Amino acid sequence: MTEKRQQVKRIFDSISGSYDFLNHFLSAGIDYYWRYKALKMTGINKYSSVLDIASGTGDFAIAACKYKPENIFGADLSANMLKVFNSKAKWSIGKTVQMACEFLPFKNNSFTNVTVAFGVRNFYDLKTSFSNIYRIILPGGKFTILEFKLPENVFIRWVYLFYFQNILPLLGRMVSKNKEAYTYLPDSVKKFYEEINLPELLKTSGFKSIVCKSLTFGIVQVIIASK
Ligand SMILES: C[S@@+](CC[C@H](N)C(=O)[O-])C[C@H]1O[C@@H](n2cnc3c(N)ncnc32)[C@H](O)[C@@H]1O
Numbered sequence: 001m002t003e004k005r006q007q008v009k010r011i012f013d014s015i016s017g018s019y020d021f022l023n024h025f026l027s028a029g030i031d032y033y034w035r036y037k038a039l040k041m042t043g044i045n046k047y048s049s050v051l052d053i054a055s056g057t058g059d060f061a062i063a064a065c066k067y068k069p070e071n072i073f074g075a076d077l078s079a080n081m082l083k084v085f086n087s088k089a090k091w092s093i094g095k096t097v098q099m100a101c102e103f104l105p106f107k108n109n110s111f112t113n114v115t116v117a118f119g120v121r122n123f124y125d126l127k128t129s130f131s132n133i134y135r136i137i138l139p140g141g142k143f144t145i146l147e148f149k150l151p152e153n154v155f156i157r158w159v160y161l162f163y164f165q166n167i168l169p170l171l172g173r174m175v176s177k178n179k180e181a182y183t184y185l186p187d188s189v190k191k192f193y194e195e196i197n198l199p200e201l202l203k204t205s206g207f208k209s210i211v212c213k214s215l216t217f218g219i220v221q222v223i224i225a226s227k
Pocket residue numbers: 008009012023053054055056057058059060075076077078081099100101102116117118119122123124
């Protein structure tokens with residue numbers, strides 16, 4: 001577990017400078033749409049208090065600010081990702097905090113919404129993370145997950161995996177000069193999809209009314225669970 005924590009922290013600390021460019025370039029900009037859809041489904045408003053975990057360079061939290069929540073926190077394991085986040089965010093309502101989802105120093109029932117975009121597969125202890133998240137969400141509040149998955153259609157899955165396992169690591173390596181990061185990305189997506197049943201895990205963590213929606217041929221999913 002601590003080995004995964006160290007690996008994930010090392011990877012994101014070292015690619016923070018090229019993360020945004022590669023994210024938008026390798027997804028041909030569709031990642032903006034994925035975040036927009038997930039936030040629209042989440043229904044943040046001026047009464048919301050939001051914690052965006054695994055916020056990285058902040059694209060999800062910054063996009064959430066458009067809905068003018070009462071307050072918003074961005075939390076991440078990697079100090080370097082948060083440094084980029086802070087350089088981008090021109091906000092008065094928010095704060096960033098370096099922390100692991102496995103140790104959330106917030107009181108019970110603190111937030112109406114917790115969001116995690118492309119982060120859950122990196123958590124080194126998913127069960128603890130989900131029960132922490134459940135604890136800090138207000139009754140009636142929502143937990144939104146945006147995460148990669150594998151497409152159901154065999155042909156689309158083949159094309160996707162070919163791109164993900166051959167082209168993406170090559171481009172990622174060339175730009176970021178980091179071999180480990182862009183080998184880790186496709187490996188972690190495949191492993192996570194094959195090993196983890198997110199709706200089931202959410203149920204055992206106490207969540208109910210779990211809604212799942214696939215986007216872009218099933219490459220990505222939005223899951224919204226209520227407390
Ligand atoms: C792929 S990035 C996603 C960033 C951002 N949410 C986005 O949509 O672009 C994953 C982030 O999760 C963070 N992370 C990984 N494990 C974590 C943990 N256990 N607790 C908090 N953050 C974690 C990493 O440091 C990294 O910044």
